[in-house]
Amino acid sequence: xxxxxxxxxxxxxxxxxxxxxxxxxxxxxxxxxxxxxxxxxxxxxxxxxxxxxxxxxxxxxxxxxxxxxxxxxxxxxxxxxxxxxxxxxxxxxxxxxxxxxxxxxxxxxxxxxxxxxxxxxxxxxxxxxxxxxxxxxxxxxxxxxxxxxxxxxxxxxxxxxxxxxxxxxxxxxxxxxxxxxxxxxxxxxxxxxxxxxxxxxxxxxxxxxx
Amino acid sequence: xxxxxxxxxxxxxxxxxxxxxxxxxxxxxxxxxxxxxxxxxxxxxxxxxxxxxxxxxxxxxxxxxxxxxxxxxxx
Numbered sequence: 001x002x003x004x005x006x007x008x009x010x011x012x013x014x015x016x017x018x019x020x021x022x023x024x025x026x027x028x029x030x031x032x033x034x035x036x037x038x039x040x041x042x043x044x045x046x047x048x049x050x051x052x053x054x055x056x057x058x059x060x061x062x063x064x065x066x067x068x069x070x071x072x073x074x075x076x077x078x079x080x081x082x083x084x085x086x087x088x089x090x091x092x093x094x095x096x097x098x099x100x101x102x103x104x105x106x107x108x109x110x111x112x113x114x115x116x117x118x119x120x121x122x123x124x125x126x127x128x129x130x131x132x133x134x135x136x137x138x139x140x141x142x143x144x145x146x147x148x149x150x151x152x153x154x155x156x157x158x159x160x161x162x163x164x165x166x167x168x169x170x171x172x173x174x175x176x177x178x179x180x181x182x183x184x185x186x187x188x189x190x191x192x193x194x195x196x197x198x199x200x201x202x203x204x205x206x207x208x209x210x
Numbered sequence: 211x212x213x214x215x216x217x218x219x220x221x222x223x224x225x226x227x228x229x230x231x232x233x234x235x236x237x238x239x240x241x242x243x244x245x246x247x248x249x250x251x252x253x254x255x256x257x258x259x260x261x262x263x264x265x266x267x268x269x270x271x272x273x274x275x276x277x278x279x280x281x282x283x284x285x
Contacts (some may be wrong), residue, residue, distance in 0.1 A: 026274070033270050038261035042254075055273050118249040124257055142254040172250050173243075 005073050005152045014066040021070045028074045029058055035144065036078060042139040043086050045128055053089070057082040076145065079153050083136060118176060126175035134168035137161050 017025060036057055040050035060081050061068075068077055127135065133154075140150035141161065151158040 030274060033266050034262040038258045041261045058273060118253055120253050120256060123253040138254055139258060142251050169247055169250055173246055
């Protein structure tokens, strides 16, 4: 968290890593697997899709390792790759049916638990209703990253992250309080997958996969 | 500091629905609202942590080892 963010534009030409740097990089990848899985699961919902995404991210990261500048924030760098993979996979598939059909947030390990009268499975089903860009803004800022870092990861302005978080929180609040319609059951599909696709398409143009 | 940002006035920037939509119906008492917002953040954090603390499936380690092996033979 206190390491500087890798720059989006590389002014220095990438150079091959030294042996030591490479070793540290690989060790870093191993350590980041749990958070990559968690970020992927937050975006995809489904466990198997999310794990595929996390694995693709690791493979991409290794291929592109010379573009990583040692000493900068590896987690942020990996999250950029993960979300680019996520968005380009979506585009390739030309449908979000797979993801959209995810039955709410799958979490075999999650016990029903109360949080100040907020049921976690209700919350996650509500969360799954949000557009992708709002999901990622919420998840990134829920503890892993600052607003500035989240903005750098998503390639957008800090104000954009703030307003996405704000809208997402309002929406979640209405959903979990039942003010704004009823939460879908776990097996129900989102009302309008096409909307989700356009949301998703917009994010792609905002930050072209690199 | 992050909490201050979340709960401060900047929250409403760029979101017209916050100020103009449905007056009255969406303004719970500030304390309840804050508690709910906090619960949402904690809940999301809890979800994230619950996934991150799952044992890493074997295929991840297999993948990293496979790539390791490939790299060694490249060198």
